[in-house]
Amino acid sequence: MSTLFVTGTDTGVGKTRVACALLHRARQRGFKAAGFKPVASGAEGTPEGLRNDDALALLAASGGGLAYDAVNPYCFAPPIAPHLAARAAGVRIDTRRLDAAQEHLAADHDLVIVEGAGGWLVPLDESETFGDWVGRRAWPVVLVVGLRLGCISHALLSVEAIARRTRLAGWIANRLPPAQERGDEVVRDLRRRIAAPFWGIVEAGADELCADGEAFEKWLEDAQLNET
Ligand SMILES: Nc1ncnc2c1ncn2[C@@H]1O[C@H](COP(=O)(O)OP(=O)(O)O)[C@@H](O)[C@H]1O
Numbered sequence: 001m002s003t004l005f006v007t008g009t010d011t012g013v014g015k016t017r018v019a020c021a022l023l024h025r026a027r028q029r030g031f032k033a034a035g036f037k038p039v040a041s042g043a044e045g046t047p048e049g050l051r052n053d054d055a056l057a058l059l060a061a062s063g064g065g066l067a068y069d070a071v072n073p074y075c076f077a078p079p080i081a082p083h084l085a086a087r088a089a090g091v092r093i094d095t096r097r098l099d100a101a102q103e104h105l106a107a108d109h110d111l112v113i114v115e116g117a118g119g120w121l122v123p124l125d126e127s128e129t130f131g132d133w134v135g136r137r138a139w140p141v142v143l144v145v146g147l148r149l150g151c152i153s154h155a156l157l158s159v160e161a162i163a164r165r166t167r168l169a170g171w172i173a174n175r176l177p178p179a180q181e182r183g184d185e186v187v188r189d190l191r192r193r194i195a196a197p198f199w200g201i202v203e204a205g206a207d208e209l210c211a212d213g214e215a216f217e218k219w220l221e222d223a224q225l226n227e228t
Pocket residue numbers: 008010011012013014015016017018054174175176177202203204205206
């Protein structure tokens with residue numbers, strides 16, 4: 001069993017799209033893979049309770065059979081920072097509950113792909129960030145770089161902050177529309193500046209990693225071998 005945490009240079013940079021692409025690829029290769037959205041803010045009320053789009057996408061990409069609450073233990077209606085949404089709801093995000101939900105999925109899957117909220121240092125409460133929690137769990141991280149103006153600094157800041165807490169397993173460039181000017185040059189530049197392996201590009205309009213997606217599969221196979 002392996003767990004991979006998907007973070008991004010910002011909110012809206014393609015974490016959900018990439019997490020779903022990785023789930024599809026892992027499942028195509030015969031791995032039993034599940035998505036996990038520990039904390040979501042921004043949700044619709046339904047007769048079954050609050051439902052967040054990211055969690056629904058991860059649930060669909062996990063192949064069915066999972067309950068919504070198993071994939072998304074904390075869900076808040078307002079589309080604001082999670083710790084503020086929790087505070088407004090009079091709830092404290094308890095990382096032990098997050099751990100228990102992850103362990104429940106991990107017990108039954110080869111791979112759990114965890115999608116954070118926003119970027120790496122989004123707060124969970126007054127003192128802790130998502131990154132602190134992921135660091136305590138020592139999960140490997142993949143960084144999604146949404147290609148747009150400003151992404152080079154955001155990517156390098158994220159790489160440094162991830163390395164302080166855990167290990168960056170790889171990074172993925174996501175060609176967000178509208179296409180960034182000189183986007184290929186930005187990717188080449190980041191490949192030189194980021195020591196961790198480049199796992200490939202998601203092209204605009206695509207929902208799969210392009211050819212160099214083999215880097216993820218190699219990571220997955222190595223991770224599974226190291227487990228046994
Ligand atoms: N490669 C892409 N091509 C086209 N649209 C994209 C691409 N990546 C992301 N998007 C769109 O941008 C928005 C944000 O992507 P999403 O995966 O939800 O980001 P995050 O999970 O980081 O908030 C979504 O509407 C998504 O469909």
